[in-house]
Amino acid sequence: MSGTVGMPASTSTVWHPRDASEACRLKKRFGSGAVYTAGGTLLRTQWEAGQRPEPAHLIDLSGIPEMRGIRTEGGELAIGALTTLAVCRRDPYLQARFPLLAEAARAIAAPSIRNLATIGGNILSAVGDSLPVFLVYKARLIWREGEAERAEDAEDWLERGGEETEASVRLLLQIRLPLDDSPEKAGRTFGFYGKIGRREAFVPSLVTTALTGRIAPDGQLRGVRLAAGDGKTVPRRFPLTESRLEGAAADDGAVRLLHRLLLEQYKPAPDPFATAEYRKLTAANLAASHLWQAIRENAGRGEG
């Protein structure tokens, strides 16, 4: 910072709590004058752009052990909120079990930023490019407020707008993803994540979509889950589309149906760089094209 004209030197007091309870106590004490920070990458861009002031107090979460690490717990994978995007991208277990999350991490920001930025921070922005993935993976958010811990479906949180108030004390500790190993689900599973921006990398999203599902041995679609959002639109699922696809024959008709329904139901906002129509059509095209690919590959395998 020294010597850089045009950027204020930091005037915040930085606190380093050693556990989540202490962090919550600090937040409670300073209220909206304090901001939790982990990687700090998003905050810095917001300060720099004048979108929010630098707070009087920064509560640095990086020393809190219970927010770190990736481990399995009771049929779930628990991802510490402090896990960096770089780790999400590289972790072999994540790659194997939740490949869309690794894909999403790859599509966010640039390498130097991914080394600092955390998955928790991406979620709490409410428009992070990882969120569609958590929606299709049925993620639960584990919050800590004081001594109390509470679980909440990521979807419920996003439906309420996904934004924590300035004074909100609770901390996102973990993200939990169900490890669904039930053997009766025969057939072919598919999954897809796509992010489109105005260039190939290091770019705000115009459209981010995630799609998962299964083609059962009887050729019917099962458990299709679909989510879309972008850098300004809080992502959501499309339950109507999903239910219409449930049990539908895995064929061109299903692809057309998905395309049509998504066009009808997705309501992104425009900005100076892309219209709502463009975003809608892109989301529908991406999702439909990947369902088409999944169906086609499944058909090819059946014949082979």
Added chain:
Amino acid sequence: MLLNRRNSGDRWRIRPDGPGKVTGGLAYLTDLTAPGMLHGLVLRSPHPHARILSVRTEAARSLPGVAAVLTRRDVPGLNRFGIARQDQPVFCEDRVRYVGDAVAAVAAKTPEIARRALGLIEVAYEPLPIADDPELALRPEAPQLHPDGNVLHSKTFRTGDVGPIFERCARVVEETYVTPRQMHAYMETEGGLFVPGENGGVAVYAPTQHGLMDRLQLARILALPKERIRVVSSPIGGSFGGKDELNVQPYGALLALATGWPVKIHNSRRESVRAGLKRHPMIIRMKTGTDENGRLLAHRVRIIADTGPYATLGAEVLNFATEHAVGAYRFGCVDAESISVFTNNGMSGEFRGFGGNQAIFALEGQMDRLADLLGMDPWEFRRMNLKSPDEPGPFGQPIAKTDGLAVVWTAVKESRLWRERTEGASAAGSSGLRNDKDRLPASEGSGQPQKAEERSPWMKIGIGAAMVMHGAGLGYGIPDPSGGRLALRGDGKIEVAFGFEEFGQGLLATLELMLIERFGFAPGDIRIVIGDSDAVPDSGSSTASRATSMMWRSLGLLQRPFEEKLLRAAAEVCGVPARQLRLGAGGVWGRESGERALSYEALAGRLAEPIVCEASTSYPVSDTDIVGAHYLYAYAAVAVKVEVDGRTGRVRVLDQFHAVAAGPVMNPQGYLGQIEGGSSMALGYALMEEAAMERGKYATNNFDTYLIPTIADLGGSVEVWPIEDLPEGDEHGPRGVGEIGSVGLAPAIAEAVRRAAGVRIDRLPIDPARLQEALPIGGMAVMSDDR
């Protein structure tokens, strides 16, 4: 032979400024500090157009830590600047005309105090209606920016009446092309250190492309003799034309002189965007007709350029655009009228390509459209209409004769990419495969390899090409002097001095290689002096692709006298005839003995005075009376392969081939860098770059919304094929290549996209929405059993 590291052998060298740049060890001018240094900031207008009712600075002045607050009353000399025409206020008087206009400047002990002081300056504005559309700004009822109206400059070139000829044409294409406001996006924003001198003068350490021009302009503003201003101007962290004009120098120099302390100013990116120059947005209407056989008969051009509020080089850019809108083709009859219009948008000005980028995008678009209409191969259509070497230039002016057009045309014709287009080679599939990897479903891959077009039927490939004829030098009617100096200094160093600047283009490396190859010096013998107005001769600006040509010409003039003086002196020392000696690495060598007779250091030690030779020259100019008409041209042809994703409309550049005829390659690495770098800029221009403005304010204030290509966008191969031959007797040597790489790729991409997606591009950057298809899955072939 392709230009690359392997083919360049020993000529592929580590550039002298390379290690410092890649290690970060090199200090740029904006890295400099001085003891007691103050921090300067400029207060700029929040309004694109407003009357200034009052400016009150008392509160700011009385803030502790503030050393000076300056306004228009504090400019001792001319309160104006501008390279060609001085109409831009240093500090505005009664009116602001764009959001970068300066009203006051502050120097304070810390940046924070300076910022607070800016906030304490009270300026009362009365907002005025704005002119933010260059076409509307031409109407009589439009807000007028200047007493003489809203027209900066107009240019007309007409060889006859095209009207009746169009009636005779078998084919006519009429199109309107719209090009964006592109940002130079240099890594180092404008800034510098300004140090007051004991003699009442000032030393200015601030990047510019022409230190002596900055000195002249500052002398006017500061009312100081030029000799009391020293401008140190290199190294520079990128410029691309954007730092040729003054930027923060007036404020830094005025603040340093007012306070008596060194002052540092360094623009934030946001301030750089707001105040800095951009490429002129242009609206270019062309109507072009041919006979039944495809011979061009008539060409009408109308250009409207949005030049922003002040002149800088807007007139010169417009002249250049007009010339290049005629370009390389034999039109029969031409009628071109261009106008550069003042608006309350951001400042437009000099930018690599200098108006040629816009004009050639339009011109090449016409060629592709006409060929299509005629049912001809677009490249054959061009050949039929290209000028021959004996024909005059675009304005009918005499030009240096070369085969440039024909040789670059042939190179593309025979290129792998163009053959793929004309012969329908099947390589499209393999490229598709490579680029489709990223888009595979993240679940399981297919068990068996599939062809890309089967797996991703929405991916479409197209190949296009474009021709470029690019003028270098400032053109007729603008003084274009140059020169250089060679010396053997007392420490034994061969000192070469030019008034050019190093802004990343590789000037130092090129100059070093020229000295090694022309004189036989070793790198360690040489000391290069540039970028210091107290130490360099007048070489003119490092602009207009002229520096390499002028260094080559100057060294040619210096070679014989310098060699003679050195050898004569060495002969005296050694007691052998001068003709038995030659210059070489480390000193003077015996021609026959093959041994070094004397080191340069030893020779220098025996001299009473250093040996100094100076040369003055001038950029070659056409025998014409048309202002701006060029004499020397470089030629290029570009072929490009793109992939369009029908789902998203996004375009990826897969493969590029650039043939460049610009005379001998002086520095392979620099030449390749210029073409690769220039083409990357053109890729951004074609696909994503636009400094969007809404009601006179930038909508893109930073690199998070103003997007330039990253390495992920530049993934395809770039082949550069230099054609070095010049006609026998050509005395002009290497033509510069600093700009030509930035021109041809955009129109070539437009044609490739047309081939891929069937959509004609008339506006840059290309809007993906225009290329997108609803459910772009061709021949859907997965049916359930009951169908």
